[in-house]
Amino acid sequence: MHKYYKIDGKDFSIAGEASSDFKTVLKKLGTPAEIVRKVAIAMYEAEINTVIHGGGGECDAAIEKDKIVITFRDQGPGIADISLAMQEGYSTANDKIRELGFGAGMGLPNIQKYADDMSIETEVGKGTTVVLSINL
Amino acid sequence: MLLSEIKTILNAQVLTGEDDNVLENTNINTACGSDLMSDVLAYVKDQSLLLTGLINSQVIRTAEMMDIIAICFVRGKSPAEDVISLAKQKGVIILATDLPMYPACGRLYQKGLRGRSHAQIL
Numbered sequence: 001m002h003k004y005y006k007i008d009g010k011d012f013s014i015a016g017e018a019s020s021d022f023k024t025v026l027k028k029l030g031t032p033a034e035i036v037r038k039v040a041i042a043m044y045e046a047e048i049n050t051v052i053h054g055g056g057g058e059c060d061a062a063i064e065k066d067k068i069v070i071t072f073r074d075q076g077p078g079i080a081d082i083s084l085a086m087q088e089g090y091s092t093a094n095d096k097i098r099e100l101g102f103g104a105g106m107g108l109p110n111i112q113k114y115a116d117d118m119s120i121e122t123e124v125g126k127g128t129t130v131v132l133s134i135n136l
Numbered sequence: 137m138l139l140s141e142i143k144t145i146l147n148a149q150v151l152t153g154e155d156d157n158v159l160e161n162t163n164i165n166t167a168c169g170s171d172l173m174s175d176v177l178a179y180v181k182d183q184s185l186l187l188t189g190l191i192n193s194q195v196i197r198t199a200e201m202m203d204i205i206a207i208c209f210v211r212g213k214s215p216a217e218d219v220i221s222l223a224k225q226k227g228v229i230i231l232a233t234d235l236p237m238y239p240a241c242g243r244l245y246q247k248g249l250r251g252r253s254h255a256q257i258l
């Protein structure tokens with residue numbers, strides 16, 4: 001089972017559509033609620049980041065035999081210091097994003113908390129790829 | 137606490153059109169109040185009601201991801217039509233009250249609706 005999503009970087013109001021769709025898919029497949037919840041939160045945070053920091057991109061979501069693997073790719077500014085970005089409360093989000101209730105610097109820590117595995121590949125000026133997986 | 141009681145306690149309107157019958161059959165175990173969706177995503181466990189002063193579409197999506205049953209907008213804010221239709225589409229019930237955040241939460245708490253960690257902290 002595999003799903004591909006384009007992630008629009010311009011319209012914040014539709015950010016989360018991919019996560020919403022994939023959550024529905026998992027529920028339909030009868031995935032245990034606890035797993036659906038972990039996937040939904042981690043994926044939604046990653047999707048929001050792709051929109052607000054990465055300027056949009058794409059997402060692959062795959063259901064494998066023993067895990068769910070979700071990849072977000074963007075061609076945005078990249079992350080200069082990953083360990084700094086991983087710290088709770090660190091955020092470069094602008095005021096506009098903060099007014100909408102995001103940009104508290106909890107996204108990456110949150111993904112790490114809910115995903116069983118997470119990796120970030122990034123290059124300044126080139127883009128960022130975040131891969132998260134949740135065991136079934 | 138039944139959603140119908142919550143509606144009465146907060147003197148709230150139902151924006152997504154559910155009738156009293158639905159509200160009387162929707163039980164809310166715990167609630168949380170926040171204007172920071174990042175915090176809701178990070179800390180909320182199984183609260184089924186979110187009180188918030190934010191009215192953008194990401195509030196609905198956050199509720200959807202967290203399996204939050206109902207949202208109550210406080211301080212008399214009313215969301216745009218597309219936000220309400222998104223909520224309907226995702227099956228999230230929206231209430232709206234004129235009360236500010238603190239009194240809204242206070243009233244519900246006083247009537248026995250608790251938040252997360254109540255048992256742990258006491």
Ligand SMILES: Nc1ncnc2c1ncn2[C@@H]1O[C@H](COP(=O)(O)OP(=O)(O)O)[C@@H](O)[C@H]1O
Nearest residue numbers: 049053054085091092103104105106107108128
């Ligand atoms: N896809 C991305 N592209 C560029 N920078 C990113 C990306 N994802 C995260 N970051 C950087 O990492 C920081 C922390 O991310 P996160 O923990 O999700 O917090 P927030 O999104 O609230 O800022 C962001 O503020 C941003 O500087």
Ligand SMILES: [Mg+2]
Nearest residue numbers: 048049107108
């Ligand atoms: Mg984030």
